[in-house]
Amino acid sequence: DQQVKQNSPSLSVQEGRISILNCDYTNSMFDYFLWYKKYPAEGPTFLISISSIKDKNEDGRFTVFLNKSAKHLSLHIVPSQPGDSAVYFCAAADSGGGADGLTFGKGTHLIIQP
Amino acid sequence: NAGVTQTPKFRILKIGQSMTLQCTQDMNHNYMYWYRQDPGMGLKLIYYSVGAGITDKGEVPNGYNVSRSTTEDFPLRLELAAPSQTSVYFCASSRGGLGNTIYFGEGSWLTVV
Numbered sequence: 001d002q003q004v005k006q007n008s009p010s011l012s013v014q015e016g017r018i019s020i021l022n023c024d025y026t027n028s029m030f031d032y033f034l035w036y037k038k039y040p041a042e043g044p045t046f047l048i049s050i051s052s053i054k055d056k057n058e059d060g061r062f063t064v065f066l067n068k069s070a071k072h073l074s075l076h077i078v079p080s081q082p083g084d085s086a087v088y089f090c091a092a093a094d095s096g097g098g099a100d101g102l103t104f105g106k107g108t109h110l111i112i113q114p
Numbered sequence: 115n116a117g118v119t120q121t122p123k124f125r126i127l128k129i130g131q132s133m134t135l136q137c138t139q140d141m142n143h144n145y146m147y148w149y150r151q152d153p154g155m156g157l158k159l160i161y162y163s164v165g166a167g168i169t170d171k172g173e174v175p176n177g178y179n180v181s182r183s184t185t186e187d188f189p190l191r192l193e194l195a196a197p198s199q200t201s202v203y204f205c206a207s208s209r210g211g212l213g214n215t216i217y218f219g220e221g222s223w224l225t226v227v
Binding site: 004006009036041042043044045046049089101102103104105106107 | 118147149154155156157158159162172204206215216217218219220221
């Protein structure tokens with residue numbers, strides 16, 4: 001049973017436009033959420049995070065929105081650039097659950113078209 | 115700046131063979147993790163450690179063992195390799211606790227034939 005779901009395996013966006021990547025979760029104990037970016041043949045790298053006490057966190061071109069009642073978060077990239085083409089993983093954690101790492105979604109492959 | 119270093123990067127194993135994936139970090143992080151990623155899937159936690167001498171199972175520990183004798187090193191041992199263990203393995207580390215970023219190594223591609 002997947003606790004973190006990314007229902008779009010891939011997403012194609014034109015350069016300069018907004019990319020919106022979505023993520024849903026089922027575990028109500030999750031209270032910390034992260035997005036990781038992964039290029040081929042490399043490890044995931046941290047992009048942005050949000051705590052459940054917030055509903056928005058912004059870092060440059062990247063903004064993460066959290067809707068706790070809907071158990072949904074999204075990552076907005078504006079404007080999209082060719083270097084943003086990568087696989088994006090949504091991840092979640094339960095702060096009271098000990099040190100047992102993150103629960104990841106399956107990822108969304110973002111393709112930025114020129 | 116090395117960060118998290120994994121070796122080997124690629125390996126082909128025969129069914130029933132054993133091997134150790136090495137992982138070392140130079141950030142003095144207490145927490146270390148091993149994840150695996152199967153094609154089209156997210157990362158799944160195999161084992162983790164919150165400090166030297168302390169390890170615990172994650173979501174998919176069967177067929178693996180770990181040890182943590184030093185803060186820097188967290189090797190993953192595969193005993194009696196099976197085709198189901200064909201995957202990409204990622205070692206990671208963090209200072210510990212939420213809000214502290216988990217840093218990943220570049221991955222080790224393992225094929226069991």
